[in-house]
Amino acid sequence: MIFDVAVLGGGPAGMAAATEAAHGGARVVLLEESPAPGGQVYRAPPAGFEMKPDRDRQEGDALRAALAASGADIRTGCRVWGLGGGPLMPEGEAAAPFSLSALGADGVPFTIEARALILCCGTHERIIPFPGWTLPGVIGLAAATILLKAQGILPGQRVVVAGAGPLLYAVAAKILAGGGSVVAVIDAATPAEWLRALPALSARPDLLAQGAVWRAGLLAARVPVLAGAQVTAAEGDKVLSAVRVGERVFQADALCIGHGLVPATEASRTYRAQHAHRPEDGGWVPVLDAAQRTSVAFLYAAGDGAGVRGAAAAPAAGRLAARTALHDLGFRLHHASKEDAALARARRTGAAMARMMALRPAMVAAIPAETIICRCEGVPRSEIEKAAAAGANTINQLKHFTRCGMGPCQGRMCGEAAGALLATARGVDVAEVGFATGRIPLRPVPMASILGDFDYADIPVPAPAPI
């Protein structure tokens, strides 16, 4: 069977897109890596695990319930690794249905085909490297929210929370609420930056109030908050024991740090969609029209993966993508698109937060020469600059010169910082160094799980070259 619509990623955008498409009468499949739909902000608890639902959980539950009732085929716990079809066809052949290969939750491989594909792949966390960032005990802010939200696990007993954006205060508050101690909050944003964001934030008084509660909690717990500051080193012998901020040293067993979110574009890059570099959207994003279409026919993108606007703005974008896809597939839509005022407010707030979480060039400039940028391959900043001097002009060339981005994460962690360093070293705009060519697998894939049972005689070995 060929689905009408496949949705890759079951966060708020993906849940809403799949629900909307199913309501429109399409045969829909949703593929999600986690055990349950929800995404990072609206994450569901593991089966059988009880936690007091917070506001995010309630929002997520509503989207999950609508999705479950929509009739969409929901495949969770599956790892999509292969992409094909669509525009990826031999010369002269027409575009084909999109084809997605995945490992199911049971480890069994399967492939689905769909006439339209909506990418709702979310983001990767940005961590601008600093000395010691690879020490055990240093984790991402978003990673900390997964621990805290999913199962109420504290990242450590004495925690420094650092970075940029609203997650900072959310994580600090959740650690306090969970009984942990927050040693310090190190906010890269200055009070002036928060003031500038205020008008946009005031569009969402609920969030402002939430932020005020978080801050009050920190004040009551006498947690030092350093504004306009950044971690200069994570220190420790084998594991983290202290966090240095200039002259100040905080003893800690965990550092939760994040400098924003980077749209996950592996799939849109693999499908050769056009991308643009927009720092205020989080970096490289697929170029979309006003109705969420990418430059590739029947390929759409929505949610933070198409430009960071936050979870609250994502469902409407997902629904719009679904309606556009259905329209393009020839479905007759019975209800009109409604872009309501709440969505506009959510987008405005999301954009303000995205600006605060955008890459800070000064932070990249401050990375010491010997600090590792690519942790998979152990490539320090100095090697990237050496390669630039030796003639590496683009990210793809930098890979060849240094192996930066050639490890298991395929540049998800290092690509952005490496690009910024390369661009600076060359004295060009970061857009000019480009992005790594998208190739499958989207995630490392175990050979054992894709090989299946086969007889040697059945391997379709092509005819040999002439001798």
Add this chain to the structure above:
Amino acid sequence: MKTRFDAAVIGAGVMGCATALFLARGGMRVALLDRGEICREASGVNAGTLTMQMTRAALIPYALRAHEMWMNMPAWCAGGDVLAKTCPGLSVAFTDAEAVMLEERARIRREAGAPIELIDGRAAQAIEPGLADGVKLAGHCPIDGFASAYLTGRAFRVALQEAGVTLMESTPVRGIDGRFVLDTSAGAVAAQRVVLAGGVWLQDMAAWLGLSLPIKVLINQLVVTERMPPVMRTVLGVASGLLSLKQYANGTVLIGGGWQGIGDRARGGVAVRSENFLGNVRLAAHTVPALRHARVVRSWLGLEAETADALPAIGPIPGIDNAWIIGSVHSGYTSGPYMGRILAQAILGEAPELPLFPIDRLLHQRSNSA
């Protein structure tokens, strides 16, 4: 017009780089142009296999000399290195039919000068403990090896600069006029001689000079694993040549062999063909069972050029003085630097150490000369 170069080499892959380097060392002022970056097409993305057992028999004498060049690259390439390493090579047969093919192919290659001996499965496993059971016959060549092809551009760049070659990357050439003035994105570039070294794009380049030279495009797929503990220590293939396997010092295993993906001259490598991806990794895991424990991290594609008779196009362009061509060398990475060296010898007016591969045989018909 600023400078008139003695030679303009179009295409900065391994053939173009080597030709340009040796021309410059021979005293010429050389411009080396590429529409993209140095060695970022086939020369930088191939499997780096340096083996006699996938080389066409007619090219073995060239490949043997090139093998030596790769192994001593820093010595002639101003320190530039692709980490080439000699190791035993095995080409294995799992079936009787493959054994027959292997026997015949090994004999022909041996006659051409490749030191290939035939051994049984047990002897092959002694050389390669990672090899699966069930091998009926194996070709063993003690002087095969492999390199890290992605380092090729970095390696040549140093030497080209030291030799005074003007390297013009990201400078597409749009055409050549009758006086060898190149129309490029960076303006006109004039030269006394031109060398076409454009890989699969040789067909388009030849058309600039009014030649009809059909070049077939192979879209070779490659797959690489995560770093893993040592599982093999040879460069390994199968009798048909449709597998190449090696494990690098960093632990990654590269799986190739020329399974075809999707792509073309205009778009480059578009996508991996999933059934060929599966066939290729199954063949690999059948040959080295420990690969079942690997995780695949990336696949990619490289475009290989092939002439009508699958033999190289290297030599003067008939009817046009001072125009030369180099490319379409089967397993071209293996023989590449030596091919560049002998073409440079010919252009410099010396007798090439080994014969070139003139293209008269390949030209369809001459259209009106440019």
